[in-house]
Amino acid sequence: MTVESTAPRKTRGGKRAGSRKPAGEPQLVQLLTPEGERVEHPDYAIDVTPEELRGLYRDMVLTRRFDGEATTLQRQGELGLWASLLGQEAAQIGSGRASRADDYVFPTYREHGVAWCRGVDPVNLLGMFRGVNNGGWDPNENNFHLYTIVIGSQALHATGYAMGVAKDGADSAVIAYFGDGASSQGDVAEAFTFSAVYNAPVVFFCQNNQWAISEPTEKQTRVPLYQRAQGYGFPGVRVDGNDVLACLAVTRAALDRARSGQGPMLIEAFTYRMGAHTTSDDPTRYRRDEERELWEAKDPILRLRRLLEREGHADEAFFAELEAESDALAKRVRDTVRTMPDPDRMAIFDNIYADGHALVDEEREQFAAYQASFADEESR
Amino acid sequence: MTVESTAPRKTRGGKRAGSRKPAGEPQLVQLLTPEGERVEHPDYAIDVTPEELRGLYRDMVLTRRFDGEATTLQRQGELGLWASLLGQEAAQIGSGRASRADDYVFPTYREHGVAWCRGVDPVNLLGMFRGVNNGGWDPNENNFHLYTIVIGSQALHATGYAMGVAKDGADSAVIAYFGDGASSQGDVAEAFTFSAVYNAPVVFFCQNNQWAISEPTEKQTRVPLYQRAQGYGFPGVRVDGNDVLACLAVTRAALDRARSGQGPMLIEAFTYRMGAHTTSDDPTRYRRDEERELWEAKDPILRLRRLLEREGHADEAFFAELEAESDALAKRVRDTVRTMPDPDRMAIFDNIYADGHALVDEEREQFAAYQASFADEESR
Amino acid sequence: MAIEKLSISKAINASLRTALETDPKVLIMGEDVGKLGGVFRVTDGLQKDFGEDRVIDTPLAESGIVGTAIGLALRGYRPVVEIQFDGFVFPAYDQIVTQLAKMHARALGKVKLPVVIRIPYGGAIGAVEHHSESPEALFAHVAGLKVVSPSNAADAYWMLQQAIQSDDPVIYFEPKRRYHDRAEVDTEAIPGPLHAARVVRQGTDLTLAAYGPMVKTCLEAAAAAEEEGKSLEVLDLRSISPIDFDSIQASVQRTRRLVVVHEAPVFFGSGGEIAARITERCFYHLEAPVLRVGGYHAPYPPSRLEDEYLPGLDRVLDAVDRALAY
Amino acid sequence: MAIEKLSISKAINASLRTALETDPKVLIMGEDVGKLGGVFRVTDGLQKDFGEDRVIDTPLAESGIVGTAIGLALRGYRPVVEIQFDGFVFPAYDQIVTQLAKMHARALGKVKLPVVIRIPYGGAIGAVEHHSESPEALFAHVAGLKVVSPSNAADAYWMLQQAIQSDDPVIYFEPKRRYHDRAEVDTEAIPGPLHAARVVRQGTDLTLAAYGPMVKTCLEAAAAAEEEGKSLEVLDLRSISPIDFDSIQASVQRTRRLVVVHEAPVFFGSGGEIAARITERCFYHLEAPVLRVGGYHAPYPPSRLEDEYLPGLDRVLDAVDRALAY
Numbered sequence A, B: 001m002t003v004e005s006t007a008p009r010k011t012r013g014g015k016r017a018g019s020r021k022p023a024g025e026p027q028l029v030q031l032l033t034p035e036g037e038r039v040e041h042p043d044y045a046i047d048v049t050p051e052e053l054r055g056l057y058r059d060m061v062l063t064r065r066f067d068g069e070a071t072t073l074q075r076q077g078e079l080g081l082w083a084s085l086l087g088q089e090a091a092q093i094g095s096g097r098a099s100r101a102d103d104y105v106f107p108t109y110r111e112h113g114v115a116w117c118r119g120v121d122p123v124n125l126l127g128m129f130r131g132v133n134n135g136g137w138d139p140n141e142n143n144f145h146l147y148t149i150v151i152g153s154q155a156l157h158a159t160g161y162a163m164g165v166a167k168d169g170a171d172s173a174v175i176a177y178f179g180d181g182a183s184s185q186g187d188v189a190e191a192f193t194f195s196a197v198y199n200a201p202v203v204f205f206c207q208n209n210q211w212a213i214s215e216p217t218e219k220q221t222r223v224p225l226y227q228r229a230q231g232y233g234f235p236g237v238r239v240d241g242n243d244v245l246a247c248l249a250v251t252r253a254a255l256d257r258a259r260s261g262q263g264p265m266l267i268e269a270f271t272y273r274m275g276a277h278t279t280s281d282d283p284t285r286y287r288r289d290e291e292r293e294l295w296e297a298k299d300p301i302l303r304l305r306r307l308l309e310r311e312g313h314a315d316e317a318f319f320a321e322l323e324a325e326s327d328a329l330a331k332r333v334r335d336t337v338r339t340m341p342d343p344d345r346m347a348i349f350d351n352i353y354a355d356g357h358a359l360v361d362e363e364r365e366q367f368a369a370y371q372a373s374f375a376d377e378e379s380r
Numbered sequence C, D: 001m002a003i004e005k006l007s008i009s010k011a012i013n014a015s016l017r018t019a020l021e022t023d024p025k026v027l028i029m030g031e032d033v034g035k036l037g038g039v040f041r042v043t044d045g046l047q048k049d050f051g052e053d054r055v056i057d058t059p060l061a062e063s064g065i066v067g068t069a070i071g072l073a074l075r076g077y078r079p080v081v082e083i084q085f086d087g088f089v090f091p092a093y094d095q096i097v098t099q100l101a102k103m104h105a106r107a108l109g110k111v112k113l114p115v116v117i118r119i120p121y122g123g124a125i126g127a128v129e130h131h132s133e134s135p136e137a138l139f140a141h142v143a144g145l146k147v148v149s150p151s152n153a154a155d156a157y158w159m160l161q162q163a164i165q166s167d168d169p170v171i172y173f174e175p176k177r178r179y180h181d182r183a184e185v186d187t188e189a190i191p192g193p194l195h196a197a198r199v200v201r202q203g204t205d206l207t208l209a210a211y212g213p214m215v216k217t218c219l220e221a222a223a224a225a226e227e228e229g230k231s232l233e234v235l236d237l238r239s240i241s242p243i244d245f246d247s248i249q250a251s252v253q254r255t256r257r258l259v260v261v262h263e264a265p266v267f268f269g270s271g272g273e274i275a276a277r278i279t280e281r282c283f284y285h286l287e288a289p290v291l292r293v294g295g296y297h298a299p300y301p302p303s304r305l306e307d308e309y310l311p312g313l314d315r316v317l318d319a320v321d322r323a324l325a326y
């Protein structure tokens, strides 16, 4: 039988779209239940020390605190916009901690948790949201590329980078993040094609947070996203995106697989965007509170805390210290952002070209002269 | 087990590309063997009368003759270019005869056999290759869209058209043709996504003729192309593209399936481009003669002739008449093309806009005046 | 009621509603245009009233949106496509310039492509990268497309009606920073031609030509200049392809000086086309070279710099002074 | 041997070979660039000599080609991408203008994007649709890109060397109808700056400015005009972003008349930009408006009409006459 069949929908013309079913319970890799219980998975064993568990917990708590602080700063007018990762901490910390220093990470605009794992100062993430730059860190410092806003583009950059890694004979791997919405972009499909054909050491990490702004995943696909990979000739797996251990284990395995010359892999982290798409968004217009409540019960931080507490891996002092560390982080973020200076106006003309461009030089001069004319006027 | 795994390549960085293996024998739907024997397939039964068999044979013979004539005309300088379908007659005639008059067809630039089935006068196909127009027929006359040169674009047009068919509540279907190379284009992937999400009545007919100009299919995918569909949530099937009966049966089934509201399907017709990519191409630079010889043994016309002869479905008179008909067609094509006039130079300014455009009007007038100035000079 | 005071975004919404009501073939397509009503709420309420079959939330793929819109147009529909922000039109650029723009000609007129592509464009809204660009020149250069941009609510309503009724593809650029600007819209008035410029302020010393968001800036500049005793004429071009050169010429032959203002980068922008053509048409009338005020040859800067980057009152007046100094 | 007589296509091939030899980070990528050596044989023999790891046949997906080239550049490679024909660059347009052009600025200079995109462009080769377009304006408008086009074999060789050595993305437009034009190439000469125009014929009555395939046409026009006693200066612009306005200005201040010639449509084309800026710079020097000769606002026509459509000798001379008549 050569037909690979999936149950077709019986209606036509998108008529079904209104009747959105609540997300079912898909088959997914899970190592830690919402109740905080460790479970095993035949393909993805993981050994984590209590210290590592505390570390993952700390990462998630600090990330969430930072994220919350950023949302507040936006409300206070210190940022123009903020894209919150609330609810996606496990997907980001688990996958982020799976990568090695020599691996390279290509994020979207929401990977604050991954950035944290890579060692990017969270304050630097805020520059573009404040409007003082379009990318406020050196990508090569932490092998963490700039945030990419145009959906899906970075999947190709990651693939190209991975092709380069393979050419160099290095044993590093590359990881590209994108969302459920992004899976529809032609660029992501082309990245699948290129990575498969060149057997590039790249892992595609799709955070399916159920929504692309106001559109549910059903508007992007009618079968689970992890299945997309198979038709391109590499494996796909769905992981519980709210389970930091599963995300860590699966991503580590995928990166190792890539590293060892076995090519690309797609990970679909099944998670939920607990907040608005960005601070400009109003999700009450398109989704029901009950859905959010359902996912609240699966909170990634809470379940790890339950494990830590049940197993006695962390005591009150740990949680108290972490609380204090969170407060300190929040304060530092707040203070630094509030005093983050506007760029010099002449920066408009900086870094457009590495080797210069006559027109830029001319316009820079004209602009400077124009600005000087006001200064002259004022001083007169 | 949630990983959908495929055997990965063990090498990296495209190093494997040099060692192209001869095409294996993939699992494919076949109803007529290269030796001309009818075989059955559990999913695709077909009942064809001797008359229908003769009809399919006639279609293929006339198409090949027309195609050969066009190649000759190109060599004689009557056409600027020709893209031959040699070897792909079964894929095109089988699928072409599967569509109903009310279905709509979106071709690439090589679907001369499909055009024939749709009732497009072959002479009209030659206009763009001669350089007298960019599309020489009314698409709505035979529900056969214009040839599309930019690879993959038409897959989206077909999907949109099919969305419209569904909106109209019509029970027609749409078929989009493209090649193995085209499968890498983002537009084709997006067409898969849209057609699945809207459950559009569209059939994707990929003629895998093993080559995209000089690049073998391994440069586009590392797994069989028909498998691509599954990850988008609809079925894919590989059919013997040199078997006109299998192509007819599978395409008919897919169109009926679409018609009845079951959505898209991908057909990979496994065939071979026997000639050059176009008359500008030189395949000796990139492929071995032996490969061609291998495929010659699978010739689509020969195998049907064997069946007709063995079963006594056609006599000498039939073949002789067909020969005469071929000659007549060739002569008509030759004569018509040779006298095909160049377009009037003012046609440069025609049909750019349906509702007119001031600048076009202005430039048309200037051009006319400029031309007239020569006439004046000459008449002086 | 035929006359209403509406914001530009509400006028566009009303125009889409009228189109959906009067022509069953009109469709709205785009990302988040349904329940959300678009990120600017321009399509607010339309899916509720006209259903998911006519107001279509699409997958996140701009080439797919425009490509399927072309197919729908071939089937007899009149899709009105929304691109969420200016910077996100480029994944669809191939379908727009290679297919949408050329298919009517390719078919020798046998098929028509009545597709409207609405693009909120321009800066000054404090947004992140890719949300503030002005790419109109990249469409105007391409034959087969028409390109327009309203500057006020009445035009927003009527020009969209006309764009939807046109059998040609129309790129309809919406001045997003002016979405909230309100004006009276007469939905029963008979509009003038879609591609005609309009004198929005008469003057004698110099002509300011602009479109979209810069019309208001030019009007403010003209008001400020008046206080200094300079009489500026302001022309709202409204259409960028075609450009109503006759009206510009007529104005310049009176005022003898022209400054063109747009947000888009000056280099290869509409100002160059206008300057070249008007200089050719008015060579003996011009007392000064046509001057251009627009964006620099730079990526749109981070928002804290956009006030410095964007042409504002002062830069317009500076160019006016320079032109008058000749 | 340092001096050889080469065709433009062979000169490009030689330049690619030099780059592959001298810098192990240089890669060639594109459709059919390997065994076939490209549809124009420009990359002939390179894969054989440098291997599949450095001369890479890519999947058929232009966005993928440019997108992965960006990634390779981030890894330290210097990809030289071939787009098979002008009309096939648009699927990659988003990656080019949104990513390639802006990433250096986005990163505040921390990353460099030394990617060259080679595009055979222009008409007059009797080809089918999409194989004869001149889209340079669509790239020149975009900050972050450099755009050049050689007109002869020596420039073809050296400008490509310089483009590959540049740390900026360069769009390198190859005048495909001139691929077979031969000239002496000195591969040891020290070249002038990549973005400088060059006077290729001196004259006193009028300046013809062109680039790529039209330089030869302008030289022929100048020769023909000489027989009528008109002395035309011909400027090979070589670079379209930036444009060497200083050299044009210097020439026009001598000749006082300028005609700009390109194959691309005039509307929003480079001629407009040049006319606007030169008129501003030379307002009191110009005896006539800057005239433009180029393509019409029409899709590139079927090949049997291309001689009528393309600017040729006659149309250039017609414009010269009109300019001289002022």
Ligand SMILES: Cc1ncc(C[n+]2csc(CCOP(=O)(O)OP(=O)(O)O)c2C)c(N)n1
Binding pocket: A110, A149, A150, A151, A178, A179, A180, A181, A182, A183, A209, A211, A212, A213, A273, A277, C031, C060, C062, C084, C088, C091
């Ligand atoms: C090409 C492009 N089109 C549209 C947008 C506007 N946009 C920003 S985020 C977004 C939704 C993305 O959804 P998803 O990929 O699921 O990521 P998420 O935001 O859920 O993390 C859209 C449509 C964009 N940034 N780029």
Ligand SMILES: Cc1ncc(C[n+]2csc(CCOP(=O)(O)OP(=O)(O)O)c2C)c(N)n1
Binding pocket: B110, B149, B150, B151, B178, B179, B180, B181, B182, B183, B209, B211, B212, B213, B273, B277, D031, D060, D062, D084, D088, D091
């Ligand atoms: C976007 C685009 N890129 C490149 C080309 C040049 N080109 C024309 S045909 C072709 C190969 C197509 O291969 P395939 O899809 O397998 O179809 P086939 O020619 O084998 O029928 C290429 C690269 C094109 N027409 N469009």
Ligand SMILES: [Mg+2]
Binding pocket: A179, A180, A181, A207, A208, A209, A210, A211, A212, A213
């Ligand atoms: Mg999402």
Ligand SMILES: [Mg+2]
Binding pocket: B179, B180, B181, B207, B208, B209, B210, B211, B212, B213
């Ligand atoms: Mg093929």
